[in-house]
Amino acid sequence: MRTIHAATLLRSTPEGEPVAGRAVLVTGNRIEAVAPLDELTEAYPQVRVRRWAGTLGPALVHDGPLPPAPSPRERVHALFRLGVAAVLAAHVTEPELRAAAVRNDVAVLDRVRPPALVPTGRADLAVFADDGRCLATVVAGRLVHRRA
Incomplete structure (x- = not known):
């Protein structure tokens, strides 16, 4: 579409x-x-x-720890409210957090790209x-x- x-x-x-x-x-x-x-x-x-x-x-690419929230899903959605669509892999090492990022199509990058x-x-x-x-x-x- x-x-x-x-x-x-x-x-x-x-x-x-x-x-x-x-x-x-x-x-x-x-x-x-x-x-x-x-x-x-x-x-x-x-x-x-x-x-x-x-x-x-x-x-934006988020270069830091994800915002605090009660659940991994809510932490990812907090990024969306900031205009973020990509995070660095170093900040989503917890399996549940990485799964929430991937499930929501957030790009997980090894390094910052403009x-x-x-x-x-x-x-x-x-x-x-x-x-x-x-x-x-x-x-x-x-x-x-x-x-x-």
């Missing part, structure tokens, strides 16, 4: 300059295209468009408000967090 994610601004990398009018086309768990929104909606008129207020960019929105890349996206709060997180193409 295809989805177009569009926001007020888009950053291809966390440090990249935000650009207006661009969007990300996601097919399954992969990014199919990063292009102007009007080009994508014209080329794919039947595709659902999710519009977000804020800045859309790559989801996140970026690139065609054929994994569809890990996050939308942030001007004050830095995470408004939405998409992990492997699946919306896993949306601030009410």
Whole structure:
């Protein structure tokens, strides 16, 4: 299933300059295209468009212990509220925690890799408000967090 994610601004990398009018086309768990929104909606008129207020960019890589919570599942979901889609293997050594991460499609990495929105890349996206709060997180193409 295809989805177009569009926001007020888009950053291809966390440090990249935000650009207006661009969007990300996601097919399954992969990014199919990063292009102007009007080009994508014209080329794919039947595709659902999710519009977000804020800045859309790559989801983050969490480099530290996971937030405390009563269960491994809740610790993983706490990451989603931060805009995170990947963690370092060194911080998910407990079997239950690693299983919860894998079950929720969180990428478990051996080392930090700079996140970026690139065609054929994994569809890990996050939308942030001007004050830095995470408004939405998409992990492997699946919306896993949306601030009410």
